[in-house]
Amino acid sequence: MDLLKLLKRVEERGAIETTHRIQQNCGQVFRYAVATARAESDPSRDLRGALTPWKPEHYPTVTEPREVGRLLRDIDAYEGGFITKCALKLSPMLFVRPGELRRAQWSEINLDAAEWRIPAAKMKSRIMHIVPLATQAIKILRELHALTGRSAWVFPGVRTNGEPMSENTVNAALRRLGYHRSVITAHGFRGMASTMLHECGWSSDVIERQLSHAERNAVKAAYNHAEHLPSRRKMMQAWADHLDGLKKAGQVLPLRA
Template structure:
């Protein structure tokens, strides 16, 4: 089939006294009205009758998108289905329970109880912003791979390649749920393998040079913003938990006498409980913070409401205020700082990984071994805090070596 139109022709088409057509081939054309409106149309024959299908309005629907809709309509004709009747049937569905959005929200409601709150929030926002506007009202069993790809391309075009891949993964989960519940026959997202550019993993910016770490710690101690934020900044390098775990920290989970913080499974990315031994220096920060916030639930309550934790941007914003760009240091970067330096110092790699709460591949083993290496981890966390103190003083010190280095 010869495609005669090019995008510039469509864009530059001027209105005339009477409406006219610009033919693209294969039954599709652009109808240009005297008022300047431009409508995509597709003429076809079904059971001997000539019919016309509206494909959208330019520029909301591009030439490429109109062609894709035309091709999908042709596919329906090959299968003996009338594209216009299929569209009417979709619009007249009684309750929309088979639409992509309805199925996706049902899937999400069944899954979110097993996710950390910040993870579930990201998933539903991603679907609402990037997927529902384009295929949300489509009957899920009728959606084809090109439709999903068009939605993903919009994400790709704004440079969010990793988000596009994650959205594709979420779509696949929704389609597989639809198959399991009898509302779809297959997962069209599986046909998109290789259709998106590869996502290049980005490491979180982090300060790792010991002298630079010392300078960062001194800057944190001199932070002139909120006292609560300064406490969070002081604990971040000592505890090196994930930023979400730190800002959601709750007083009932802390045993200051026993010098440990036990994070429940529902607030961990791995969905397993986690123990954070508290060095003497961490206890000092917590004891200073305690009178200010212990009446509430959170160690670091939000500015507008004590019933919610501090914003996810608070620590990063404080780092920017201190002069560290997003390419130099992030809240998540305290984890890679600790991992790099502790490994260099010879601490047991398994103990470091357990303290970082990296997901255990064997979920059964993980459920019973969250306290693994705890004796060594207590020693490591105190030695780490002592080492940070030495760097903060600017001392030229040899760090305490871990047991695996001896």
């Protein structure tokens, strides 16, 4: 009942996913306690059905080519801060998770090798992830480096507290551009890329690996950070070229695998 009381407090805030994550984390602790003779049972196991069910959220996005082109032109016309504008430009091009983008560090990026290696500790899957950088991304990053290169963070926060930009920065910029959260969010750029790349015939294995979706085989996952890398490099450049074509209102380059 003590655990249920705690979980209900979180649930009442509307944080349904967080409630279930806390229950799962507590269950791990209790199961360890049972295994080490510190407890007799896992009380979290008996709370099934006592909490509001959680269903994975599908982040809103745009995938119709004309709408994507309009969005990209609006991003180019963004009149806010330069750092935020760079983050906006890179979000659809790299389609990493928003938290991975805002916490990018210059030490992880090799502009000469055209790749960004995100450490395992920053990844949801806890596996190091390689992001091939298209020539367009490198150009943006070189311009940004002239401004933020002395900071550890690629996107330092506006406050001088040594932290990266806020987790709400890109979403707030999209709202400023007139895009409601029901239309697209920062996370929605991942869905945009996934949908459009699949429609254009790119291998699902290559797309899923670039999205850094979790590998179910734990042993394989430890070695797959470079899996399909040549194809991923080709795809990321083709994707950036395709976005450029959409942005030019109809001058669309083929995005065939």
